[in-house]
Amino acid sequence: MSTPTPPLPRWADLILLPIINLFAAFFICGLIVLAIGENPIEAMGVMIKGAFVYSGGLGYTLFYTTNYIFTGLAVALAFHCMMFNIGGEGQALIGGLGAALASFGIGLYLPAPLAIPLAVLGAFIAGGIWGVIPGYLQAKRGSHIVITTIMFNFLAASLMVYLLAGPMLEAGQQSPQTAKLAESTLLPKMADILSPLGFDIASTPLNASFLIALGAMAVFYVLVWHTRLGFNIRSVGQNQEAAHYAGINVARTIIITMAISGGFAGLLATNEILGFNHKVVLNFTAGYGFTGIAVALMGRNHPIGIFLAALLFGALTQGGGELDFEFQSITREMVLLIQGMIILFSGALAYMFNPPLARMIAKFVAPKDPANG
Amino acid sequence: MADFLYQLLLSFDATLRIATPLMLCAMAGIFSERSGIVDISLEGKLLSGAFVAAAVAAVTGSAWLGLGCAMLAGIFMSLIHGFACITHKGDQVVSGVAINILASGLTIVLGIALFKRGGQTPSLPRDDRFTPIEWWGVDMMDSVPVIGTIYRQLISGHNMLVYVALLAVPLTAFILYRSRFGLRLRAVGEVPEAVDSAGISVTWLRYRALIVGGALCGIAGAYLSIAQGGNFVREMSAGKGYIALAAVIFGNWKPLSAFMACLMFGFLEAATTRLEGVDLPLIGEVPTQLMLAMPYVLTVLLLAGFIGKPRPPAAIGKPYHK
Numbered sequence: 001m002s003t004p005t006p007p008l009p010r011w012a013d014l015i016l017l018p019i020i021n022l023f024a025a026f027f028i029c030g031l032i033v034l035a036i037g038e039n040p041i042e043a044m045g046v047m048i049k050g051a052f053v054y055s056g057g058l059g060y061t062l063f064y065t066t067n068y069i070f071t072g073l074a075v076a077l078a079f080h081c082m083m084f085n086i087g088g089e090g091q092a093l094i095g096g097l098g099a100a101l102a103s104f105g106i107g108l109y110l111p112a113p114l115a116i117p118l119a120v121l122g123a124f125i126a127g128g129i130w131g132v133i134p135g136y137l138q139a140k141r142g143s144h145i146v147i148t149t150i151m152f153n154f155l156a157a158s159l160m161v162y163l164l165a166g167p168m169l170e171a172g173q174q175s176p177q178t179a180k181l182a183e184s185t186l187l188p189k190m191a192d193i194l195s196p197l198g199f200d201i202a203s204t205p206l207n208a209s210f211l212i213a214l215g216a217m218a219v220f221y222v223l224v225w226h227t228r229l230g231f232n233i234r235s236v237g238q239n240q241e242a243a244h245y246a247g248i249n250v251a252r253t254i255i256i257t258m259a260i261s262g263g264f265a266g267l268l269a270t271n272e273i274l275g276f277n278h279k280v281v282l283n284f285t286a287g288y289g290f291t292g293i294a295v296a297l298m299g300r301n302h303p304i305g306i307f308l309a310a311l312l313f314g315a316l317t318q319g320g321g322e323l324d325f326e327f328q329s330i331t332r333e334m335v336l337l338i339q340g341m342i343i344l345f346s347g348a349l350a351y352m353f354n355p356p357l358a359r360m361i362a363k364f365v366a367p368k369d370p371a372n373g
Numbered sequence: 374m375a376d377f378l379y380q381l382l383l384s385f386d387a388t389l390r391i392a393t394p395l396m397l398c399a400m401a402g403i404f405s406e407r408s409g410i411v412d413i414s415l416e417g418k419l420l421s422g423a424f425v426a427a428a429v430a431a432v433t434g435s436a437w438l439g440l441g442c443a444m445l446a447g448i449f450m451s452l453i454h455g456f457a458c459i460t461h462k463g464d465q466v467v468s469g470v471a472i473n474i475l476a477s478g479l480t481i482v483l484g485i486a487l488f489k490r491g492g493q494t495p496s497l498p499r500d501d502r503f504t505p506i507e508w509w510g511v512d513m514m515d516s517v518p519v520i521g522t523i524y525r526q527l528i529s530g531h532n533m534l535v536y537v538a539l540l541a542v543p544l545t546a547f548i549l550y551r552s553r554f555g556l557r558l559r560a561v562g563e564v565p566e567a568v569d570s571a572g573i574s575v576t577w578l579r580y581r582a583l584i585v586g587g588a589l590c591g592i593a594g595a596y597l598s599i600a601q602g603g604n605f606v607r608e609m610s611a612g613k614g615y616i617a618l619a620a621v622i623f624g625n626w627k628p629l630s631a632f633m634a635c636l637m638f639g640f641l642e643a644a645t646t647r648l649e650g651v652d653l654p655l656i657g658e659v660p661t662q663l664m665l666a667m668p669y670v671l672t673v674l675l676l677a678g679f680i681g682k683p684r685p686p687a688a689i690g691k692p693y694h695k
Binding site for chain 2: 037084086142143146147148154159161162328329331335336339348350352
């Protein structure tokens with residue numbers, strides 16, 4: 001290395017670089033659309049209209065955004081501790097189980113103001129359990145968290161298939177699903193919440209879970225940057241040995257981190273199950289757990305960034321559905337492709353544009369104090 | 374008793390068919406992971422291989438061309454993985470996740486654009502697929518009790534790619550332990566600094582390991598879509614790449630042990646389908662989901678050190694900085 005790469009200014013690292021990575025991902029996807037024989041600009045327009053302009057589009061977008069916020073926070077919290085949680089998918093599934101058990105167990109006996117928090121807690125705890133086991137195995141037994149969480153995704157799927165097709169199957173049902181959850185544990189729709197306040201919005205699946213997601217973001221922020229636990233989490237993430245030397249219980253921190261991380265993922269069930277499906281169905285997680293990785297990466301593990309990234313993915317998911325109606329040969333699966341590209345560019349290839357960009361900026365912005373470079 | 378043995382034989386036969394893509398992907402995983410690159414993208418490469426094999430075979434009518442292009446597709450995905458994690462030192466797990474999602478999306482998008490069948494490829498006529506090969510003397514051996522049946526059912530009568538998979542295992546072991554490339558490959562996964570100071574390129578070695586792995590995954594994909602099956606369907610890899618990865622870990626990153634793990638996982642699945650709804654003495658009805666989840670349960674237990682001690686390559690997952 002003859003010329004050391006100058007450090008990237010903070011604004012460029014936080015704003016410019018993500019935009020460049022995003023642009024690169026869209027550019028490649030655009031080329032693929034072009035190769036298929038459709039107009040990428042037109043496709044983009046359809047997606048934007050579908051996500052924001054059409055009546056109810058925004059509601060649906062925010063509904064999907066809610067899912068992505070939960071899984072994004074889950075992945076991001078684990079990232080702060082340098083743990084790679086790709087088990088969001090399984091944790092969210094088990095979160096659905098927890099919500100359902102809570103709903104069936106207590107929903108009949110309690111009024112909504114008491115039953116809803118308990119059902120939400122059920123989702124959080126169940127997801128947390130599915131996260132804490134891999135966390136424990138990593139911290140105490142040294143099994144690699146990536147592989148264990150992958151395995152736990154499959155275990156969760158098997159367990160849910162067994163339960164939904166067996167013990168929890170609704171009587172007289174053919175397709176694997178539970179009976180309708182107790183009425184008192186269902187989350188109200190945002191349209192119903194807002195209309196008494198004078199806001200008239202289109203009725204969409206968007207429900208009170210969106211507010212829970214916003215709350216989770218705030219909790220995340222306070223937890224990571226303003227509590228002792230958060231400090232421990234970040235210390236362990238930066239350097240396990242140093243953290244241990246400073247008297248932090250590394251194993252305990254990892255286990256707690258994974259419990260909360262799993263809990264965040266489990267909260268996805270509040271949106272999909274308590275807020276929308278109103279019963280547990282198979283595969284309601286639909287890949288949100290994996291996309292959470294992209295959300296956390298793009299959002300730089302910060303709640304605000306995660307919200308923006310989740311909004312982007314929510315818009316893509318909703319707008320992608322619109323492609324089905326408008327085009328012959330491109331469909332909503334285009335979104336999977338875009339997601340994959342975004343993970344590739346803003347995650348795996350995160351360092352590709354960094355050095356050239358830093359050199360370019362350094363050329364234009366004269367260093368203030370060369371001795372301090 | 375004879376009936377039981379015959380049933381068992383059929384289960385072994387099914388085991389082999391189920392284990393074939395696992396074996397190929399596991400060997401791919403061994404090449405990549407022994408060189409120090411985490412490979413959770415086996416799944417995506419398998420899926421890409423399956424799609425390309427079926428698409429090319431459908432368009433050209435040649436299974437061989439399908440196979441060749443599937444290998445190229447696997448290699449192409451491997452090169453993306455290499456470009457991200459070797460050249461740009463990106464996170465190997467993130468790159469793997471990206472490739473799996475990309476493969477998912479790309480196969481469906483291209484499938485719909487090319488064939489307009491909702492992501493499936495057209496069914497291939499028998500002649501355009503790899504069909505079972507009947508070995509010489511099957512009819513003659515029939516007169517020999519037991520051995521004749523074993524010969525007909527278990528040894529003969531598979532398609533070519535099953536035998537390729539069976540050959541891939543000793544070949545991988547040979548390359549890994551008996552060739553210069555294999556020695557260097559193992560070294561680069563343990564102490565890349567040593568390989569580098571011997572004047573051998575770490576980058577090029579790891580790229581080669583990924584390329585071999587990509588080709589193997591491509592073959593596995595072709596097996597799914599143009600040998601075992603007759604067309605591509607969405608998400609047809611269905612987690613097999615992950616099971617293969619589990620087999621690699623279960624086999625402690627060794628070809629022969631991973632092969633045994635593949636057979637065991639294959640047998641569990643074959644036995645599940647066979648025993649579904651059957652009441653066994655003592656056990657009662659076999660819980661299907663539990664049987665199918667066994668590979669994951671066993672891998673978790675193994676990783677946790679309850680069934681022995683896993684020993685992954687020392688440098689796995691770490692990008693090499695000169």
